Structure formats: C-alpha cells, structure tokens
Amino acid sequence: MIIRLSKAALVSAMALLASLVAINNITDYATNFAFIRHVFMMDTTLTGNGILYRSLDQTWVHHAGYIAIIVMQTLTAVVCWIGGAKLFRTRHAGEAAFGSARAWAVAGLTLGFLTWQVSFMTIGGEWFGMWMSRQWNGLESAFRFFVTFLLVLIYLVMPSDASDPAVKGRASAQGADLEERTRCDL
Structure with a gap:
C-alpha cells in the first residue's frame, strides 16, 4: 500500500x-512571453547561423505559441x-481498479513529458536554435522538467505490490527456481 500511496503522491507532485x-x-x-518572443525571433542566436530562415517575427504567432504552451501545461496539471x-x-482496491486509475496519471x-520535450527541447531547442542563445536558453530547465515527468512515469507503471500479477508471476518463478536449485543441492 505504501508504494501505491507513493505513486499517488508523486503524480500529485507533478x-x-x-x-x-x-x-x-x-x-x-x-x-515568459519575452522568452518565447526571443526564441521565435532567433535574435539572440549565433550571428549568421544557417537556420535563421526559421525565425518568426509576427507577434500573433508568438502569442499563439505561448498560449499553446500554457494550454498544454494546464492540461498536464488537470490530468x-x-x-x-x-x-x-x-x-486499497484490487489491481484492476488501481490499473484503471493509473491510466489518467499515465x-x-x-x-x-511531451509539453516540455517537444515544445522546448525539440521545437525551441532544435528548430529555433535556442541552444545557440546565451540569454534565452531554456534547455536545462526543460530537460529537468521532462526527465522528472519521465522518471515518475516509469515508476508509476512499475508493478505496485505482490498482488500485481506481474510481480506475483516473477515471485512464483523465482521461488520455483530457488526450490529446484535447493533440491539439486541436497
């Protein structure tokens, strides 16, 4: 039960x-709109880099991108x-009920994970070359966020306790293997 409680707490922390x-x-x-604006405009990336053609100077695009990120963050929080x-x-329920509840958390x-990895690492970092900016570079923060989401996700999908069929199957197999080795040693 403590593992299930731990999983609920970690998902709630996220x-x-x-x-x-x-x-x-x-x-x-x-x-943070200023951050998004500079990333989209690519005005603080390395001078003369070969991807400046990707820059977007339209203010409405900056607002749309920022609002999309906020919506993704809000949906992440709600779910x-x-x-x-x-x-x-x-x-305290059976594995089937806990497994169904786990679907929302997953x-x-x-x-x-997708919000920070796709929005910041992939689009901001690679498409808009955010990694080239000393002032407007959010890659380290984004990495911290999406890795934390990923680690909690991995922990969440691990079997919770011995009543979990996956754990019970492994425990039975290990017990049978140990019993077989013990008989052979006698």
Missing part, C-alpha cells in the same frame, strides 16, 4: 508543478490531478 508553472505563465504573462486523486482513492505524465 500536478502541482505543472499547476504552478501554468499559473505563473498566466499571472506573469509578460515575463495529473485527476490521476493522482484516482490513484489515492484506489490505493496520460497526464505523458502529456507533461
């Missing part, structure tokens, strides 16, 4: 993180909160 990020981006829109609550409510954590 929900809290995504919530705070989304709230900060909504309530302090201008600060993770639902997943964490469902995991908590089913912590969806939320996957969405969180």
Whole structure:
C-alpha cells in the first residue's frame, strides 16, 4: 500500500508543478512571453547561423505559441490531478481498479513529458536554435522538467505490490527456481 500511496503522491507532485508553472505563465504573462518572443525571433542566436530562415517575427504567432504552451501545461496539471486523486482513492482496491486509475496519471505524465520535450527541447531547442542563445536558453530547465515527468512515469507503471500479477508471476518463478536449485543441492 505504501508504494501505491507513493505513486499517488508523486503524480500529485507533478500536478502541482505543472499547476504552478501554468499559473505563473498566466499571472506573469509578460515575463515568459519575452522568452518565447526571443526564441521565435532567433535574435539572440549565433550571428549568421544557417537556420535563421526559421525565425518568426509576427507577434500573433508568438502569442499563439505561448498560449499553446500554457494550454498544454494546464492540461498536464488537470490530468495529473485527476490521476493522482484516482490513484489515492484506489490505493486499497484490487489491481484492476488501481490499473484503471493509473491510466489518467499515465496520460497526464505523458502529456507533461511531451509539453516540455517537444515544445522546448525539440521545437525551441532544435528548430529555433535556442541552444545557440546565451540569454534565452531554456534547455536545462526543460530537460529537468521532462526527465522528472519521465522518471515518475516509469515508476508509476512499475508493478505496485505482490498482488500485481506481474510481480506475483516473477515471485512464483523465482521461488520455483530457488526450490529446484535447493533440491539439486541436497
């Protein structure tokens, strides 16, 4: 039961993180909008680099991109909160009920991974060359976020306890193997 409680707590912690990020981006829109604007404009990347043709100078595109990121962060938070609550409510239930509850958490954590990996690492970092900017480079932060989402996701999908069929099957096989080796040694 402690493992199930731990999983519910970690999913809820990720929900809290995504919530705070989304709230900060909504309530302090201008600060991070400046970040998005500079990434899209590529105005602080290496001078004369070969990918400057990708820059986008239209303000409406900057707002649309930023709003899309905020929506993804908000959805991540909401789905993770639902997943964490469902995991908590089913912590004493059978594996089928806990497994069903886990689906929401898996969806939320996957969405969180995709939000930071795709938005920041792939699009910002590679498409817009954010890695070339000393001032407007969010790759380290994005890496921290998406790896944390991924680690919690991996932990979440691991079998929870001995009542889990995957764990029970391994335990039975290991016990039979140990019994066989013990008989051979006698």
